[in-house]
Amino acid sequence: MALIGPSGSGKSTLLDIVSGLFPESEGTVSFAGQPLSFEERLGGSAYMRQRDLLLPWRSALDNAALALEIHGVPRRDARTRAAARFPSFGLAGFEDAWPSQLSGGMRQRVAFLRTMLADRSILLLDEPFGALDALNRVALQAWLIEIWESERRSVLLVTHDIDEAIFLADRVIVLSSRPGRIVHVEPISFPHPRHRSLLATEEFFWRRSRLAEALGLLDEPEEQEDTHSTRADTRSTPSGRAPGVPYDSGEMAS
Amino acid sequence: MSRDRSFLHWLWPTFLLLGLLGIWEVAVRLDDTPRWMLPPPSAIAQSFRADWRLLLEHTRVTLLEVILGFGLALVAGVLTGVAIDSSIVLRRAIYPLIIASQTIPMVALAPLMLIWFGYGLMPKILITALIGFFPIAVNTVDGLRSGDREILALLRSMGSSGGQRFRIVRVPAALPLIFSGARIAITFCVIGAVFAELVGASAGLGYLMERSAAQFQTARVFACIVILAIMGIGLFSLIAIIERLALPWRRFHTESSE
Numbered sequence: 322m323a324l325i326g327p328s329g330s331g332k333s334t335l336l337d338i339v340s341g342l343f344p345e346s347e348g349t350v351s352f353a354g355q356p357l358s359f360e361e362r363l364g365g366s367a368y369m370r371q372r373d374l375l376l377p378w379r380s381a382l383d384n385a386a387l388a389l390e391i392h393g394v395p396r397r398d399a400r401t402r403a404a405a406r407f408p409s410f411g412l413a414g415f416e417d418a419w420p421s422q423l424s425g426g427m428r429q430r431v432a433f434l435r436t437m438l439a440d441r442s443i444l445l446l447d448e449p450f451g452a453l454d455a456l457n458r459v460a461l462q463a464w465l466i467e468i469w470e471s472e473r474r475s476v477l478l479v480t481h482d483i484d485e486a487i488f489l490a491d492r493v494i495v496l497s498s499r500p501g502r503i504v505h506v507e508p509i510s511f512p513h514p515r516h517r518s519l520l521a522t523e524e525f526f527w528r529r530s531r532l533a534e535a536l537g538l539l540d541e542p543e544e545q546e547d548t549h550s551t552r553a554d555t556r557s558t559p560s561g562r563a564p565g566v567p568y569d570s571g572e573m574a575s
Numbered sequence: 576m577s578r579d580r581s582f583l584h585w586l587w588p589t590f591l592l593l594g595l596l597g598i599w600e601v602a603v604r605l606d607d608t609p610r611w612m613l614p615p616p617s618a619i620a621q622s623f624r625a626d627w628r629l630l631l632e633h634t635r636v637t638l639l640e641v642i643l644g645f646g647l648a649l650v651a652g653v654l655t656g657v658a659i660d661s662s663i664v665l666r667r668a669i670y671p672l673i674i675a676s677q678t679i680p681m682v683a684l685a686p687l688m689l690i691w692f693g694y695g696l697m698p699k700i701l702i703t704a705l706i707g708f709f710p711i712a713v714n715t716v717d718g719l720r721s722g723d724r725e726i727l728a729l730l731r732s733m734g735s736s737g738g739q740r741f742r743i744v745r746v747p748a749a750l751p752l753i754f755s756g757a758r759i760a761i762t763f764c765v766i767g768a769v770f771a772e773l774v775g776a777s778a779g780l781g782y783l784m785e786r787s788a789a790q791f792q793t794a795r796v797f798a799c800i801v802i803l804a805i806m807g808i809g810l811f812s813l814i815a816i817i818e819r820l821a822l823p824w825r826r827f828h829t830e831s832s833e
Contacts, residue, residue: 340732364734374726378747378824387743391735419824439733 323478323486325532326496332479335501336445339477340368352443364392367439371451373432375420381431382407382416388439403438410434426457433461437468444476451481462488463517470514483532487525488515495535505535611791619801622794629783630795634802636779640696640768641810644703645761652708652760653753656715666716673712681705681767685774699771699779706767707760714756718749751825754818758811765807 324332337343339350341362349356352365367388375384382403389399407413410430420428429449436444449465450458466489469476480486486493487509495505509528511519519525596616602608603615610618623630655673659666681702688698722745730740772781780799787795819826 337728342728342732363732366732368729368732370725370729372725374723374729376726376744376747378750378822387730388733391730391733391739391743421824 322476323480323490323493324496325480325483325486325493325536326501327498327536328481330496330498330501332496332501333447336368336447336477336479339443340366340445365441366443366445367436367441368445369432369436369447369449371448373420373425373428373452375428375431377420380417380419381412381423381427384420385431385434385438387435392439399438403434406434406438426453426461429453429457429461433465442474444474446476446478448479448481450485458485459517465489466513466515483529483536484520487528487532488517488519493532495532505532507532507535611793614794614797618794619797622792622798623801626795626798630780630798630802633778633780633783633799634806636696637765637768637772637781637803638806640699640703640771640779641761641764641806643696644700644768645707645757645764645810647700647704648707648711648760648764649757651704652711652756653715655708655712656719656749656753659712659716660719670716673709677709682770685771688771689775694775694777699768699776702771703764703767707764710756710759710763711753712756714752715749718752719745721752722748750822751818754814754822758814758818761810761814762807765803765810769803 324335326332334343338345338359339362341359341364344359350359350362351357352362357365375381376387379387382400385407386394386396386399386403389402390396394402404416407416410433412427412430412434415423415427420431423431429452433449436446450461453461462485469489476489478486478489487507491509493507493509494503495507496502497504507528511524600615600617603613614622655669659670659673684705685698685702688701692698692701722740726744727740730744735743768779769781769784772779773785776782780803784796784799787793787799
């Protein structure tokens with residue numbers, strides 16, 4: 322399930338509430354039909370943010386094993402389990418590297434491995450690839466869906482990127498800005514396994530238009546052309562960002 | 576590569592020092608300055624040769640005072656820092672007092688220590704510890720608060736306990752600051768020990784300096800000063816080396832990517 326919406330619509334706050342970092346001000350958060358208080362929710366999900374939040378004084382391996390350690394797994398076991406998954410995360414050979422020695426993409430993969438190893442049935446991903454360059458981003462998206470297809474978990478993904486939302490999610494929820502309300506729910510019925518060729522299909526294009534419209538991006542077709550050209554002008558690497566239609570409210574306002 | 580550069584690093588200061596010593600030597604000889612007023616460097620070197628036994632004996636006393644005093648400051652400073660960090664009441668009660676206590680010149684307490692604890696080792700260790708305590712305690716408090724808020728939130732979302740967050744995030748985040756506090760403290764401690772000896776002692780470099788000055792053995796006073804400088808630099812470097820070994824991840828900090 323993906324959440325998409327302009328900055329300030331409360332997407333990240335929602336994840337903070339679901340993870341139990343903050344109490345909800347109204348409404349209830351339920352898990353499998355069971356309402357849970359925020360203290361009970363702490364530790365129930367695996368949370369990943371845009372910043373990798375690796376501890377600089379722990380090796381890549383010890384960072385990946387962190388959640389396991391906190392959940393009470395003995396350190397040696399935690400390290401063994403983390404090490405077993407390093408190759409499939411493209412991190413083989415970097416077990417003992419300090420985070421400051423790793424590239425941005427690798428750091429994010431270590432953070433993702435830490436999130437997966439927490440072994441929670443709910444993953445909260447807050448723009449997990451937001452800080453990465455376009456190539457790394459595409460690679461990690463493809464790889465996230467592959468991992469999801471092999472070990473299904475419930476994922477709540479916050480993103481700015483319409484393509485990312487459609488490609489990864491089975492349901493896309495569109496939020497409005499201040500106050501953040503659900504303005505549209507788009508079921509995405511593409512079968513799994515999904516491949517990037519999906520992005521070239523007519524249905525994909527059609528879904529994308531529907532979401533863009535729900536977000537208020539398609540008010541007038543003329544203007545839409547306009548925004549596209551200005552975006553291409555202002556983007557530092559326009560060709561590199563081809564697969565995404567990312568936007569934020571700053572661009573929206575103009 | 577780095578060896579080459581550190582060699583160059585030392586080359587110029589060494590030249591400058593040797594040049595200054597040369598000028599000193601020549602000027603004193605040409606001017607015929609009396610030796611009791613300003614001995615030439617050669618006379619100071621001569622004093623090292625003649626008095627090495629005496630100098631060694633008193634150096635040992637001062638070094639012991641510095642190390643014991645610093646050790647006490649380190650333990651008390653870190654414990655106080657942790658206590659201040661762990662309780663709001665303690666922070667409100669102790670922290671302002673510790674800061675205010677810095678306006679008291681610690682060396683002015685030396686005569687009191689003499690009255691309370693006599694001429695032995697104890698008053699010197701206490702003065703030394705009092706001087707070293709402040710930078711360590713304050714840096715411990717600041718260090719424990721320096722943990723990344725988002726990382727702490729992440730650990731909280733994992734369901735960690737406060738103790739786990741303390742051990743996994745806040746202590747490692749505090750260590751670099753505690754080390755820099757310790758580096759400042761150790762140089763203060765040398766000063767503190769010598770001052771405590773000057774006020775009243777029966778051994779130590781401060782005592783030897785005072786006695787030698789009274790006898791116009793000025794070259795020996797200079798010899799003591801040289802030893803104290805070397806002691807300060809040596810202890811400072813020792814802590815820097817321990818820091819490098821204890822915090823290996825800091826070595827790559829500057830080449831941090833992206």
